[in-house]
Amino acid sequence: LYMVAACKAVPISDLLDRASQRSDRLHSLSTMLTRELDSHFPPIGRMIMPRPAMCHTSSLQTPNDKEQALQVSESDLLSLARSLLRAWVDPLLVLSSSANTLPHPAQNSISNKIQELQEHSKNLGDGLNILSGKMGPAAQTMSLLPYRGGNDLGQDKISKLINFQFLLSCFRRDSHKIDSFLKVLRCRAAKMQPEMC
Amino acid sequence: TRYSLPGKPALTRCRSPEKETFTCWWEPGSDGGLPTTYALYYRKENSETVYECPDYHTAGKNSCFFNKNDTSIWVNYNITVVASNALGSTFSDPVDIDVVYIVKPNPPEKVAVTVMEDKGWPFLRVSWEPPHKADTRSGWITLIYELRVKLEGENEWEMHLAGQQKMFNIFSLRSGGRYLVQVRCKPDHGFWSEWSSASHIKVPDYFHRE
């Protein structure tokens, strides 16, 4: 069956607008989750307990102020966003399975939000894959950031909550990075529509 | 009787309520006097793979429904309908679909109408909420609204564009009049929703016939 017409492509600026909308939602969800977790697990409790080591993505060199960020090329910004997003596929599974047995009064709502996080992450990942296909080979490169934290967040109630909270705080920060990089990309692509930014 | 190839079908409309699913409808052509079957095929941007409609039933006759897994906002769909009978097949013109630009939202919700007063003159205060699926709070989706008002028993509606507002005041009312009010909404790149169900309100008799 031969389809006659060539298929018009979704413009890159549209794709970046849609990607930014999803990354915005992704980060907002992680903020809501953090607040929900903190509401019954006051930070004080966490101050006493030893704070787990660094986030598994901390080895990835990312800009840490505006000047640095605006000097990063488009393909590198997209590559950073994709690398971070992919680095969370496995840990989100761990968060999801742990959420089902999380000793926390808002366990059910937390579980639902984690699932929504997974759906948004997957959907955004599909979009960034398509975007990188349109932005040249440099945008295809990705850094490998393996998660070595294992599937089990701890046996006793407190350490399970602390490790869950720590992993979520890492995701929250990384989702903010992804959101920031995509929004900078979006405004660069929107040069022809100045009212967009 | 003379038999012929089926007439050319036409893809008439594709709509998505919330960019997560979408549906397409087609208009059959003439059937050429022979039993005719219809199939919808689509191809995604940058891919040569041709898929058939995943679900001909959910949205009723001459339709194809794409569920969450079949729907992507990241690529265009190139869609064609094929009519076939014993003598052969006839293709519709292919149509390019971008799910983000075919949104027809659900109608506004919680439409409320109250009679208010301004220096002795009554006016109607109408307020509503966006359809719950549309996340307008984050600032990414912009919906505009339109109202229509008419006196019960009359035919002609009075239309009002309300822009992005979620409330509207209607002045110049008929003393003792019974009014019907409906609201609809539209995303900036998309289609008007259906009208909300009618809200009824009675304006008190205020006109003291001197």
Add this chain to the structure above:
Amino acid sequence: TRYSLPGKPALTRCRSPEKETFTCWWEPGSDGGLPTTYALYYRKENSETVYECPDYHTAGKNSCFFNKNDTSIWVNYNITVVASNALGSTFSDPVDIDVVYIVKPNPPEKVAVTVMEDKGWPFLRVSWEPPHKADTRSGWITLIYELRVKLEGENEWEMHLAGQQKMFNIFSLRSGGRYLVQVRCKPDHGFWSEWSSASHIKVPDYFHRE
């Protein structure tokens, strides 16, 4: 008179207007009857080096200002305030902050309100600019806006979310009404700014009272 150690100070608030610099303020405790000095110290996540506040003056009394070079994002600052007098020092509770979560922009600027007309009905066109400090052009900051409108002399404001647009139309106005309009903004993930100063506008009498 009895002298004592200074009371415990408290770090009350840290804010960044544009995700490039930030300021922290503290509340002194009791001074214990002796001359008391205050110092702010901070340590960055995963570093043991302790720094002192780089600038106690720019943001006024009991404050510490971090300029662009002193400000990094996506890294936690662990901040403590120390009150000292002749008898010794008292430490505040430490506070962890990441600049990306404390953004509170300045209000929108150049708010302009004009009366326009659509098929005989007047409406207000409100337009504004983002606060000049916030770099929205590069995408470093994404702002959404909210307006509020009320008739002079009334208490109740009408709130309107404008999303990322820098213009908003307000319909259904009172004939001859005097309106106040204010606009504020919020970054995608941060705090609402203060409201802009009020803009006044008078709507012409359009309502011909039969």
